[in-house]
Amino acid sequence: MLSNPNIDLVSRFLRLPLEQRQQFYQRLQSCGMSFAQLPIASIREDGQALPLSYAQERQWFLWQLDPESAAYHVPGALRLSGRLDKAALQRSFDTLVARHESLRTRLDLQEEQRSQHVLAHGVIEIAESAVDEARLKARVEAEIARPFDLQQGPLLRVSLMALSEEEHVLVLVQHHIVSDGWSMGVMVQELMQLYSAYSQDQACTLAPLPIQYADYALWQRRWMEAGEKTRQLAYWQALLGGTQPVLALPLDHPRPAQQRFLGARQDIALEPALVAQLKALAQREGVTLFMLLLASFQLFLYRYSGQQDIRVGVPIANRNRVETESLIGFFVNTQVLKADIDGQMSFAELLQHTKQRALQAQAHQDLPFEHLVEALQPERSLSHNPLFQVMFNHQAKAQTPVQQLPGLRVANLEWETRTAQFDLSLDTQETLDGVWASLTYATDLFDAATAARMTRHWLGLLQAAVADTARPLQDLPVLASEERRHMVEQWNATLRDYPQGRWVHQLIEEQVQAQPHAPALVFGNQRLDYADLNRRANRLAHRLIEAGVGPDVLVGLAVERSVDMVVGLLAVLKAGGAYVPLDPEYPRERLAYMLDDSGVKLLLTQAPLLAQLPVPPGVETLVLGESTFAGYSEQNPDVAVDGENLAYVIYTSGSTGMPKGVAV
Structure with a gap:
């Protein structure tokens, strides 16, 4: 049991004005004592x-953005x-x-x-209806998707669907808030405990809730305001950076x-053999199965994205206090x-890296x-x-899904997931029967x-990594x-x-000779045959040559997707x-960085874009258009190029620093 002196101490602390709370918090810290221990x-x-918790505030914001969404049910x-006793239920x-109270x-x-x-009082009405087996899952999914009104409540919905006199499905839906x-x-x-007692006309005394x-x-x-927010935030800011x-x-x-x-x-x-290998490896390396599976997922994301900075959201129950273990509320x-x-x-090195980060996060x-x-303050986007x-998300040792009650056999009912809060979510579950995984994905993206x-x-990467933990990550096979x-x-x-020895623009010139009137380019209602293109x-190529363009000379091309874009690309190559x-x-x-870093002296663009482009001094601009270069020759330019000459320079995304130009 918690001692009364500690309860009294915390009560006095929480009632203090903010400044005095902060001073008290600092004294605790200087003594090596954490308020989290109280x-x-x-x-x-x-x-x-009564204020909302911080998590509830975010849920309120998300609900206001889309009150019809079921993503947070x-x-x-x-x-x-x-035989179901409805009165006992x-x-x-x-x-x-x-x-x-929640x-x-x-x-x-x-x-x-x-x-x-x-x-002060609340009533949950059990909505009863009949359903046949063929339509059951669709009805369950529809009930789960039905929206809540957070300002009206109740925020728990209970439905009882009857398949027959002795076969029912009980659907419980709460809002995440x-x-x-x-x-x-x-x-x-607790529902099972209460029903078991009430269906037999017995009293049921559950352990009292301290809060x-x-x-x-x-x-x-009040704890966070006193100084705990500052302490923990410093770690995350140092880790995640700006x-x-x-x-x-x-x-x-497209997103x-x-x-x-x-x-x-x-x-x-x-497979059972793989699960045995995973557990043996985890024991050998001194990591948990959670850490091992997380590392494998991070490896998968690294290989798929090519990015070295891999960030994965991990939910934690946040129930590390005896007072919160048996509460219904939004703690996660x-x-x-x-x-x-x-x-x-x-x-093996990635496992130790993941272990260290997981332990630091736990603290x-x-x-x-x-x-x-x-x-x-990341760049905000609704996308x-x-x-x-x-x-x-990893769950260990889940409870057996089948239970026995007086006159009833209770089993969990599975249904099709129709929501995705993230691009991808990998859920793994460790049970007495093995390890299971499921990948939830946004259908708008994949x-x-x-x-x-x-x-x-x-799964292939996981198997390969377990088989050879010393092999470099970049060499592990992704494909079967x-x-x-x-x-x-x-x-x-x-x-x-x-x-060999013929370039893209020369192959197009050969096509002009073979099929001059065949369609070469289609954009909306615009069509060009090979001769027109x-x-x-x-004409544009001769204008570029006049401006000094030749082998290995870079030309900027800032245009919207259009016929002009293809004409510009081809002209530069010619x-x-x-x-x-x-x-x-x-x-x-x-754009300013790319123009400066590449050192281009000539920029091809379109008239509507001129005002928005940060064209530096000394860079000449040519505005593309069908009749702009009408006075120039229509003959193929005769410029000698070699396979070692540059074709283009493209810039990386810059996700790990400044964009870098790659010469091809």
Whole structure:
């Protein structure tokens, strides 16, 4: 039991004005004592406005952006086989609502001041309906997707679907603002205990709750304000730095301007032999299975993206206190686990690197993710999550999904995942029967075939890494041998002779001779045959030669996707020069850097873009257009070039520093 002197100490601390709280916190720190070692005390007073927790504030913001979204619903579904006592079931929910304030909480908004309002009494009505087996999963998914009103409540919804007199499905849906995955487990466990007693006309006494969620929210704020936020934030700022790169995975579809949180899932079971190897390796290297699987996922993301700075979101239960273990509420926090990967590292080295970062994160786990976002100020976009775009979650030793109650057999019901909060989420689960994994993906970004291929590649990398932990990460095979053979030997016409000593623009000139009126270029309603394309490119090429363009001379090309873009590319090659593509949608700072770094003296562009381009002094600009260079020759230029001459210079994304020009 927690001692009363400690409770009294915390109560006095929490009631102190901010400055005195900060001084008291510093004294504790100087004595080597953490406030986290002390209990959570309730200091609520009647009529006091109860603040939201930091996590709840972010949920409120996300709900306002899209109140119809089901991305932050916390669902559970139980299949009940046998004789169901509906009165006992209703009484069980009545007891749960009376016991947990979060189940009778709604959100208040008065003049931009948000607070949580706990109702004195709450009633959860069980919505009953009939359903047949064929439509069951669709009905469950529809019930999960039905939106909540955070200001009206209730924020728990219970549905009972009858398949027959002795076959029912109980669907529980909570909004994340008052719950999390652990909370759903607490609810189901207590529901089973209550139902077991009430269905037999017995009393059920659950262990009393020392605090409620609103007490935790108030305690969290006053502890963080006293100085704990500053201490933990310093670690994360030093680790993550001032630049927050976006993970550049190869997408099947362009990223939409705003996330729609639509998702699907691919499941995979790890072979028993592989699981045995994983456990043996984890024991040998002194790491947990969580650390090993996280390292393998980071390796997969490194190989897929080519980026060395890999950041993965990892949820933590944030239940490291006895007072919060049995509460229903939104406690889960998110950490950003950063891996700095070098292709020359071995998997054994990556494991130790991941272990170190995980242990450091554990020592700084209380800082709310919302504070980290606020402090680091990443470039905000509704198209992706800030600080990280992929999630990894590992659950160990999950409870057996089948339970026995008086007259009832209870089993978890699986349903199809229809939401995705991130680009990718890898969930792994360790049970007594083995290790299972599932990859949830945003369907706006990836096709099902791509997600299936990703699961194979992750599993292949995991198997290869376990088999040879000393091999450099860059040498571990991503593709299975059959997949590699298919791509290398069947997709590529490797036996076909390709003309040597002739360049792209010369091959086009040959096509002009062979089929001058064949379609060469189509853009919207514009069409050019080979003769037209060649004439326009030749006129521009002669103008470029007049301006001094020749072999290895760089020419900037800042144009929108258009016919002019292709004419410009071809003309630069005909003049013997090399083009430097400059996307007009890039920030001005990036364009200015590329123009300066490349040293181009001539820039091809379009009239509407001139005003927005940061053209430095000394750079000549030519505006492209069909009739702009009408006075120049239409004959093919005769410029001698060699295979070693430059064709173009392209700049990297700059995700790991300043963009770098790559000469090709």
